[in-house]
Amino acid sequence: MSSLRPIAFTRGVPPVEAFPVAEVADCAASVLREDPNILLQYGKSSGYLPLRRWLADQHDVPVEQVLLSNGSLQLMEFLTVELTNPGDVALVESPTYDRTITTFCRNGVEVVGVPLEGDGVNLEALAAAAEQYHPKVLYIIPDFQNPAGVTTALAKRRAIVEMAQRFGFWVIEDVPYRRLRYYGEEQPTLFSLAPDRVMQLSSFSKLLSPGLRTGYLLGAVEVVGEVAKLAEDTYITPALPTEGIIYEYCRRGLLEENIARLCDLYRPKLDATLAALRRELPGAGYAEPQGGYFAGVTLPENLTTADLLVAAGRANLTLTNGEGFFTEPPERVFVRIPFCSLSIADIDEGIARLGQIVRGKR
């Protein structure tokens, strides 16, 4: 057994200091006393109307284009059912969020990866895949991508929605990290560039709390209506008091200051991650994230994923198997670093252990 302290580079969860506990508890008591006959009752499958209205105002869309659910993965499941049939092809960035691959596969959809570069997907590969596979959807995380940390450049955003129009596929744009920007300037969403071709998913998991399980969908009213019908058939109504808590939190104007606080909390962790990567893994390949939860690192040496996982385990460093983010095994070993959940000491020490493994010192 290693005597090193255990460090986990695994799930992208917020650190506990991210949670504004007292405010959330106060919002809960307050909104439940204020609106109990709605929050404690069966309701519409599209979710708590005041929060839908708040989101509609924020995004400047009619409320009919906004639907709430028990987390955005549940919405990904509903969109898969509504926008694809078994045997259809979905395109994803390669690498991408592993649970999206699982969702498509469980619904019988063939998943084809399009190589992700430092500024978004390779456009030639995307066009070729669209030609070859006639995909029904492209799933994309354009801001601070999970797992690679990449943000899609504006020119690529425009090219992607243009291809969606030309080839007739839907874009599912997943933007849970978008507001967690520590450096640089925001790019327009794909939804804003092509509101009739893009369904946008997001959630309050990274901006307030994952346990509240509130995701939301913005997009074409016909698709939102179909998802509402499927949601009603699946669970009648999403959990309402948690949506009420979030509404009350937003209504009090606390969300923007919480986002600013989270950016201040996470920015030094990103800085520490990039500094440690430069110091410990000079030959590795990675995009420098400007926000979000993750840095994605392609290792420089001729190491296999299996070797890495064994060596890391011996060094008390738990890694997610990087192959899970790909539709086909990648050529080089990929490591995701979920820096938000880690202390700076663990970021430094964990990346140092990775460097030692790569240099054959462990």
Place this chain on the structure above:
Amino acid sequence: MSSLRPIAFTRGVPPVEAFPVAEVADCAASVLREDPNILLQYGKSSGYLPLRRWLADQHDVPVEQVLLSNGSLQLMEFLTVELTNPGDVALVESPTYDRTITTFCRNGVEVVGVPLEGDGVNLEALAAAAEQYHPKVLYIIPDFQNPAGVTTALAKRRAIVEMAQRFGFWVIEDVPYRRLRYYGEEQPTLFSLAPDRVMQLSSFSKLLSPGLRTGYLLGAVEVVGEVAKLAEDTYITPALPTEGIIYEYCRRGLLEENIARLCDLYRPKLDATLAALRRELPGAGYAEPQGGYFAGVTLPENLTTADLLVAAGRANLTLTNGEGFFTEPPERVFVRIPFCSLSIADIDEGIARLGQIVRGKR
């Protein structure tokens, strides 16, 4: 337009006076302050452990046999995926809960109804259907059935689980109304009679609040484990703060007194319903419910469902289309009376209007 006041005999929702608002709000603030790092974080797909433990104690099963989800309909969806394949047959009581029929059908399962009598399904018809269709599951609501109000007699419970063993099908026992008993004595659950063949569903929707969307599953640890995996793939974690609120409410010992209060609230409504049926619809067929939410009435005259709905609409009485509770159109017109949600004045007046329609006076 009718000048009569509108009355709705439609959804089985609790009346607003059922909600113990102040206690729920207080439990919310308290549990969120007490256990925020669990309740606001991602967690296990099987739900909030303290509530699972509380339920395990209540039902005298190991905690591994208990799983929580966002309402019991979501669990019905998961069980359908786990226990059946498209093309399989499921048996249901005829009539049965309409959303269960929808869930089976959406998953490609053929639904076959077994006639429901005043003391449970007709056993000869059940045996014949088991012989003929080799069903994978039987879905049954043995206590205060939705929509018929029937409670399955003990001898039939024993016979049903014996058939499940003999023919090798699963029983899904749905018991959301079980604790709402206003008269008579509780019968053993099917789960207690055959814990290896019966998966039990229930929820806090009728005992505390539907908006909290907390259903639970009890049963074989292998099936519970498979459902937990599917739940994780679908939504990662169920909504946790609502489960925490319920746990705190139960921990404080408030649930039993709330159930007693609800029974006192609903018993006079059942009494009024049965008195009005005797008075206004002497030729109708119905079981006399001893609890729950519903009385199910088969009308005496040669009236079609379409005629009834039109006449009721003219009398400002909104009815659920009774045919939705059947897999094949019933021979006689069926009306569900969700008495809990109604005032006694509306029960009296609504059933009086029904009687007038049946007697051709409207």
